[in-house]
Amino acid sequence: MSAASSQPVVTRFAPSPTGYLHIGGARTALFNWLYARGRGGKFLLRIEDTDRARSTPEATTAILQGMAWLGLDHDGDVISQFDGAARHAEVAHELLAAGKAYKCFSSQDEIQAFRDAAKAESKSTLFHSPWRDTDATDHPDVHYVVRIKAPQDGSTIIKDEVQGDVTIRNDQLDDMVLLRSDGTPVYMLAVVVDDHDMAVTHVIRGDDHLNNAARQMMIYNAMGWDVPVWAHIPLIFGGDGKKLSKRHGATGAEEYQAMGYPAAGMRNYLTRLGWSHGDDEFFTDAQARDWFDLKGIGKSPARFDFKKLESLCGQHIAQTGDAALQKEIIAYLAVSGKDALSAAQADGLLKGMYCLKERAKTFPELLDKAVFVLSQRPITPDEKAAKNLGDVSRGILKELTPHLHNVTWDRDSLEAVLNGFAEAQGTKFGKLAGPLRAALAGRAVTPSVFDMMLVLGQEESLARLSDAAA
């Protein structure tokens, strides 16, 4: 085991700024965050922007926003990998000086020709540079790349916390390029140098990097550096078992935010996707931090299931404090481009939150249940509600209204009055509910009639009732 296990934990998330924060990347970030936060360690963020053609500042912003939404706060400054280019090159030169790397003068055309030929003959396409052991006096005066001298026999064992020990024969490793012919470092070098310099102890990343770990270990070994603890986690698939892509719907974190899923529910779902702690399904952030470990991560890819996400989100909404929920909903409205709430609406929403949050899985759903408190008089009933406001119903409402003028406006009194009124009419309260919903909310589906009256208050409730009865 590496020396890293006895040091304070340092993890990092290292996305490429070529687009939004992919939901799979978000989970990788979450795992790193959870691991570090649960152990009093540090969670670092490094933007892998060495591919200048594809990297954009907009993408970096999108990634930062996605992480902010999910509450994944990182320690220290955001590090740009590109900024470290000189240091990366320095390491390559160090390796060159130590005879652990060499200058290769083969042109890309030559290499390509070799690979094409090898492929045609179904032979290994690993390129063996003829320059590995040539004397400097034989070097031509042309551009060259710097390649590492890969070990030629034996094997490399990746001790992975998720995948177990993975053995790769060294003859499967080629003398990979460290510095391009223009002198710039490649990614494979940059990650290793950065992870070492940042003192990263645990590398938790997608398993598409599993094989790369063996290549990267060549650099660690050549430099005499400690190898970090590896944890290569499986990717997330769409519901059909294929790699999660646009046709599955949302792939960007901000899309989930715009769809109105609460961040806490998202964290819970993403944490549980591919990781388990016995039978625990619903948990708080504090529990997640306490429980999260590498051993609990599964080895097979998991499919994204919106139904389960919603179920978990519903539970989180129900457990979140009213004021915090109101704040999150206001933020949701802003990012999803919907109309902002007026001060009165925000106030009403907060007042009604106690009964709204019990019955919504997403913010749009909650807002839909909240129309009664967000609307102003006069209330225009929708089609279904209108059916409950026929002549007979209006007559009943007209008769009922006076009974509500002198009651104490609390649940018990209201229930007593309405039930008594129903009884007097020779009917049951259930019959009254439809017209009352229509009058109070203009809808056929609403929260409890009593809750609405309580939230709206006596004056407003009576006004709406009179409006409808008129």
Place this chain on the structure above:
RNA sequence: GGCCCGUUCGUCUAUCGGUUAGGACAUCUGGUUUUCAACCAGGAAAGAGGGGUUCAACUCCCCUACGGGCUGCCA
């Protein structure tokens, strides 16, 4: 092509050689109810296939099938 990884109910998963293979989401049935949701009770539902090892295999080994990854002067 070569190398590497994976495969338990529809889905996420538990199990770490001996269990009636457990839970959750979804689904079905019944109940409660003031609409919707929620809630309560119950049901159906799984070890990819084939060989070994063992008294005993979902669990260990091998092969096959299927899925995925790597094999760049991309990250």
